[in-house]
Amino acid sequence: MKTWQAILGLALPIIALLAIVLSGGEILFGLMAALIVAAIFGLMIKLPWQGIEDAIISGGRNVLSAVIVMIMVGMLIGIWTISGTIPSIVYYGLKIIEPSFFLPLTFIICVITSLAIGSSWGTAGTVGVALFSVGTAMGFSGPLIAGCVISGALVGDKMSPLSDTTLLASATAKVKLFDHITSMFYTTVPAIIISLIAFGAIGLGHQTAEGYSNGVSGLTEGLSGQFHISIWNLVPMVLTIGLAFWKVPPISVFASGVVFSIIWALLMQDANLNQVLSAAFEGYTSATGVDDLDELVSGGGAIGMAAVILAALVAGMFAGTLHYLGVITVIMDRVVIYMRSARSLVYATLGTCLVLMLGGGGQYSTVTLPGTIFGDAYDKFDTNRAVLSRSTEDVGTMVDPIIPWTNGGIFYAGLFGVAVTDYLPFVFVALLSPLVAVFNTAIGIGLLRKTDPVKYRPLWRPMRGAMVAS
Numbered sequence: 001m002k003t004w005q006a007i008l009g010l011a012l013p014i015i016a017l018l019a020i021v022l023s024g025g026e027i028l029f030g031l032m033a034a035l036i037v038a039a040i041f042g043l044m045i046k047l048p049w050q051g052i053e054d055a056i057i058s059g060g061r062n063v064l065s066a067v068i069v070m071i072m073v074g075m076l077i078g079i080w081t082i083s084g085t086i087p088s089i090v091y092y093g094l095k096i097i098e099p100s101f102f103l104p105l106t107f108i109i110c111v112i113t114s115l116a117i118g119s120s121w122g123t124a125g126t127v128g129v130a131l132f133s134v135g136t137a138m139g140f141s142g143p144l145i146a147g148c149v150i151s152g153a154l155v156g157d158k159m160s161p162l163s164d165t166t167l168l169a170s171a172t173a174k175v176k177l178f179d180h181i182t183s184m185f186y187t188t189v190p191a192i193i194i195s196l197i198a199f200g201a202i203g204l205g206h207q208t209a210e211g212y213s214n215g216v217s218g219l220t221e222g223l224s225g226q227f228h229i230s231i232w233n234l235v236p237m238v239l240t241i242g243l244a245f246w247k248v249p250p251i252s253v254f255a256s257g258v259v260f261s262i263i264w265a266l267l268m269q270d271a272n273l274n275q276v277l278s279a280a281f282e283g284y285t286s287a288t289g290v291d292d293l294d295e296l297v298s299g300g301g302a303i304g305m306a307a308v309i310l311a312a313l314v315a316g317m318f319a320g321t322l323h324y325l326g327v328i329t330v331i332m333d334r335v336v337i338y339m340r341s342a343r344s345l346v347y348a349t350l351g352t353c354l355v356l357m358l359g360g361g362g363q364y365s366t367v368t369l370p371g372t373i374f375g376d377a378y379d380k381f382d383t384n385r386a387v388l389s390r391s392t393e394d395v396g397t398m399v400d401p402i403i404p405w406t407n408g409g410i411f412y413a414g415l416f417g418v419a420v421t422d423y424l425p426f427v428f429v430a431l432l433s434p435l436v437a438v439f440n441t442a443i444g445i446g447l448l449r450k451t452d453p454v455k456y457r458p459l460w461r462p463m464r465g466a467m468v469a470s
Contacts, residue, residue: 005045006330010359013038013318017405027404027413028307031314034360034405038321051324059320060313063362065251066407067312070305072254073125073415077300078279079258080236083265086130087297088233091223093134094216099206102138103199106131106145107152111192114156117244118163120401120408122253123153124415126237132416137219137296140206146416147426150401151195154429158397159188162247165367165397172371173389176454183386185456186446187394187436195428222293226286228268236261299417308414312407319360328359332373342381346391346441349374350434353395362407366396384448394437398430 001009013034020030035056042052080086097105109131114123128149135145157163161177170180223229240257248256258280265276283301286294322328332352339345349370356366370392378388400408404420413420425431440446444461448454452462 001045001326001330003330003334006327006334009038009041009045009325009327010322010331010355012041013322014358021404026307027410028311028314031311031318031360031405035314035318035321038318038325042321042325045325047325052321055320055324056317057320059317059323061316062320063312063316063407066316066411067309068251069121069254070309070312070411070414071302072251072258073121074283074300074302074305075258075280076125076240076254076261077129078281078283078302078304079261079265079276079300080129081284081297081300082269082271082276082279083236083261084227084229084233084269085236085261085264086133087223087227088229088231089130089237090133090137090296091220091229092231093131094137094220097134097138099138099140100203102135102140103144103148103203103206104196106135106148107196107199110149110152111155113241114153115160116156116162117241118156118160118166118247119244119250120150120153120157121411122241122244122250123156124149124412125254126241128153129415130237133296137216137292142416142418143422144202144426146412146418146423147428148199149416150412150423150427151199151429154398154401154427155188155192158393158433159184162245165363165393168364169367169371169389169393169396172368173375173385173392175385175389179386179454180389182454182456183384183390183446183448184393186440186458187390187433189456189458190436191429191432194432198428218290219293219296222288222290223297226288226293226297228270230268233264233268236264305414308410311405311410311414315360315362315405315407315410318405319362319365322359323365328356328369329373331355332369336374336377339377339381342383342447343441343444345374345377345381345383346387346447347438349388349391350395350437350441353392354399354434357395357399357403357406360405363396363400366400367392370396379450382449384450384452384454386454387446387448390446391437394433398433402427402430 016037017030017034020033021027039052110123113127114120131149132145159181170177239260243253243256262276265271281302283299283304286297288294335348352370353366374388378385400406401412402424403409409420445459448462
């Protein structure tokens with residue numbers, strides 16, 4: 001395949017997708033259009049229809065585990081509401097946390113949780129959902145809270161030794177795990193610090209509405225009247241996070257959480273089995289007549305995730321089709337040929353990861369493909385492969401939630417009920433990480449030679465005079 005054909009094969013589906021999304025259409029319709037355009041392009045370059053069909057099916061199959069997790073998360077949210085878990089967290093959060101400190105505390109809590117369990121989805125789907133409810137009750141906007149939660153959750157997804165993307169990035173680039181993690185400090189630490197300052201500043205500038213105290217009193221009284229509020233209601237969430245910490249497979253974690261939470265709801269609340277199962281599948285519906293309270297504790301359920309699940313399946317089919325077309329591999333192979341320096345190589349890695357993500361490649365493909373293809377080029381330019389693995393995560397892991405048609409974007413939008421384009425400006429860590437990577441590369445910070453020890457030394461510029469291949 002010629003280069004221009006590969007570029008056309010990648011650009012046309014994305015243009016079709018963007019045309020529908022930017023005109024106000026649903027992301028699902030955009031993904032369907034992109035899938036159809038990609039399939040037609042495959043036929044135009046004489047690929048057999050059976051191969052295209054197999055690629056579509058294979059792509060859908062590849063996201064089944066993510067789909068199951070989405071179903072389980074929807075069920076957990078409904079059950080944790082009727083069991084009193086989320087209402088108890090909201091109750092104590094409103095009683096204890098000052099609104100001005102809510103955002104930085106939320107960010108820190110999500111960072112710690114995600115580092116402990118190694119999963120951004122697990123963090124957002126557990127403590128993130130509860131904190132979202134607390135923030136909403138305090139008067140913060142949904143997009144802002146979602147951005148804060150996702151920012152914190154992404155840190156662990158990128159930095160935790162338990163994270164699948166961390167393990168994949170180090171393995172495919174052939175870098176020791178903790179060398180890879182240490183190398184990522186160069187871009188992640190500045191992103192965390194700036195994000196924390198930004199959330200702190202926004203929180204301090206937050207003006208609570210007139211009558212806020214009375215409103216909080218009304219909500220807490222309503223919660224305690226509708227649920228049995230107790231610190232023990234946090235047990236189902238603690239158990240679920242604990243299983244994730246011990247690296248139990250994600251589906252098993254959430255399935256165990258669902259079963260235990262059903263039992264807990266029957267023990268702790270005035271609910272029968274039919275009501276609990278209804279909350280699990282259809283979501284919990286509060287009908288107190290107090291609008292703010294009903295809106296706060298209603299939601300969840302597997303059926304409520306149906307649109308998200310369908311979009312994720314189509315996104316997987318689209319990614320599978322693009323992979324079969326081979327357009328991304330052709331483009332990456334051409335990019336390597338034109339590399340002339342270590343800096344250009346890092347820029348190419350970052351850019352390639354972004355193209356892969358825009359093409360629906362998802363985190364795994366975006367982290368693994370560049371790590372495999374660019375490895376020899378990093379050796380040629382006397383650049384430590386820890387820089388390669390770091391660069392793949394700077395974009396591959398971090399950008400996933402801020403692109404509407406990736407599984408991450410689809411998941412978070414469905415989880416919080418907030419459009420990706422609305423929460424995008426507040427996912428500071430995701431926006432800053434690639435920018436810090438570009439800035440560091442431009443001035444040489446953290447551009448380690450092959451023989452340099454992988455240590456975190458802020459502002460260290462080890463490759464000032466070694467920017468071209470020998």
